[in-house]
Amino acid sequence: MKIIVHRGTHQIGGCVTEIQSNSGTRIIIDIGENLPSSNVDKNCDFKLDGLTQKPAKFDAVFITHYHGDHIGLYNKILPEIPIYVGKVSKEIYKILQTRLSKSHIISEDDLNLIDNFKTYCIPYKKTIKDIVITPIAVDHSAFDAHMFLIECDGKRVLHTGDFRTHGQRGSKVFEAIEKYVGKVDCLICEGTTLSRNTEYFMTEHQLQQEAKKLFDEHKQVFVMCSSTNIDRIAALHKAALASNRLFVCDNYQKELLLYIDSISRSPLYKFKDRVLSYGKNIYDLMQEKGFVMLVRANTFSKKIMKKFPESKFIYSQWEGYLKKDFPEYEYLQKMVPEDYIYLHTSGHADFNSLKQVAQIVDPNILVPIHCEDPSNFEKLDLKNCKIKLAVDGEEINI
Ligand SMILES: [Zn+2]
Numbered sequence: 293m294k295i296i297v298h299r300g301t302h303q304i305g306g307c308v309t310e311i312q313s314n315s316g317t318r319i320i321i322d323i324g325e326n327l328p329s330s331n332v333d334k335n336c337d338f339k340l341d342g343l344t345q346k347p348a349k350f351d352a353v354f355i356t357h358y359h360g361d362h363i364g365l366y367n368k369i370l371p372e373i374p375i376y377v378g379k380v381s382k383e384i385y386k387i388l389q390t391r392l393s394k395s396h397i398i399s400e401d402d403l404n405l406i407d408n409f410k411t412y413c414i415p416y417k418k419t420i421k422d423i424v425i426t427p428i429a430v431d432h433s434a435f436d437a438h439m440f441l442i443e444c445d446g447k448r449v450l451h452t453g454d455f456r457t458h459g460q461r462g463s464k465v466f467e468a469i470e471k472y473v474g475k476v477d478c479l480i481c482e483g484t485t486l487s488r489n490t491e492y493f494m495t496e497h498q499l500q501q502e503a504k505k506l507f508d509e510h511k512q513v514f515v516m517c518s519s520t521n522i523d524r525i526a527a528l529h530k531a532a533l534a535s536n537r538l539f540v541c542d543n544y545q546k547e548l549l550l551y552i553d554s555i556s557r558s559p560l561y562k563f564k565d566r567v568l569s570y571g572k573n574i575y576d577l578m579q580e581k582g583f584v585m586l587v588r589a590n591t592f593s594k595k596i597m598k599k600f601p602e603s604k605f606i607y608s609q610w611e612g613y614l615k616k617d618f619p620e621y622e623y624l625q626k627m628v629p630e631d632y633i634y635l636h637t638s639g640h641a642d643f644n645s646l647k648q649v650a651q652i653v654d655p656n657i658l659v660p661i662h663c664e665d666p667s668n669f670e671k672l673d674l675k676n677c678k679i680k681l682a683v684d685g686e687e688i689n690i
Pocket residue numbers: 304305306359361362454662
């Protein structure tokens with residue numbers, strides 16, 4: 293079996309990994325856009341012979357989750373190559389991209405391509421010729437995120453995608469890896485936090501408790517967070533209800549939350565009849581009862597915020613986007629007041645979780661991806677495991 297990280301050995305996001313069997317079956321895991329950051333060009337053109345350039349030489353593309361840095365280049369893939377995504381991810385991504393197409397940020401043609409995505413769901417395996425792929429559900433800042441166990445030629449590889457263990461479903465991650473994965477030959481592992489030097493992460497549950505304190509203290513609160521970070525929104529929603537505040541958002545966000553409600557049996561995602569979409573008709577009620585409203589960087593949100601000059605603003609996503617060298621800075625600074633409150637926790641695994649996952653699967657080789665400085669993986673101090681510091685495009689035979 294051969295592994296080639298075509299992109300992502302020395303960067304966070306935009307990772308493209310190939311697994312090739314000895315008989316020539318070729319699959320790709322994730323095909324993301326580069327994240328907007330100072331060291332990689334977001335618009336740099338990714339091309340790969342047989343994947344984006346004719347004739348097709350790949351058998352399938354598997355997407356771990358719907359974040360743009362994992363799925364964003366789906367429209368570059370040759371149409372004859374099937375793309376597999378999680379069943380729920382497909383629906384969420386469709387709702388998100390429909391909003392972007394209404395704002396002319398993506399084309400109608402690209403939107404329609406999503407209908408052709410094939411789906412997988414846990415715990416069912418997918419077989420692509422002689423390669424078997426088992427999805428394993430993980431905790432992440434995206435709903436319906438997965439790791440993949442890939443088996444062929446008598447070898448076993450675990451590709452972690454993006455994951456963490458301090459979120460709403462974090463405690464299940466180690467259990468699932470023990471149950472469905474076990475020992476592997478190779479671990480392809482994300483290392484986002486290893487170069488960010490963060491020692492401690494608040495759990496999503498602790499964040500919910502902090503949010504409640506803030507909602508008790510402040511009657512009118514606007515919160516900016518990713519519209520598809522469903523577990524964050526669920527935490528904010530629970531905190532708002534506990535503080536007896538209205539929970540308000542726009543129609544797009546409400547559609548997304550109602551979809552999650554419809555497919556989930558967990559009480560955490562019971563949004564129906566509890567989430568209000570903003571309209572002039574609820575303005576008086578918002579004044580009277582107090583509220584928590586989700587906002588985004590757009591004129592709709594800005595207009596509503598102006599109507600509540602006494603309100604507080606919580607920023608609940610990565611603070612790096614507020615730095616001047618990020619393209620988001622310009623539009624975010626128009627929205628985020630100087631006295632914002634920062635309330636966020638990472639969507640990625642901390643040092644101890646990475647080490648624990650590596651210890652469970654006990655790989656002979658670990659290939660770091662989604663990490664700016666992969667040499668940081670040496671700090672995990674793993675026994676009998678070689679950290680393979682590859683460069684983009686290098687062939688790794690296992
Ligand atoms: Zn990512």
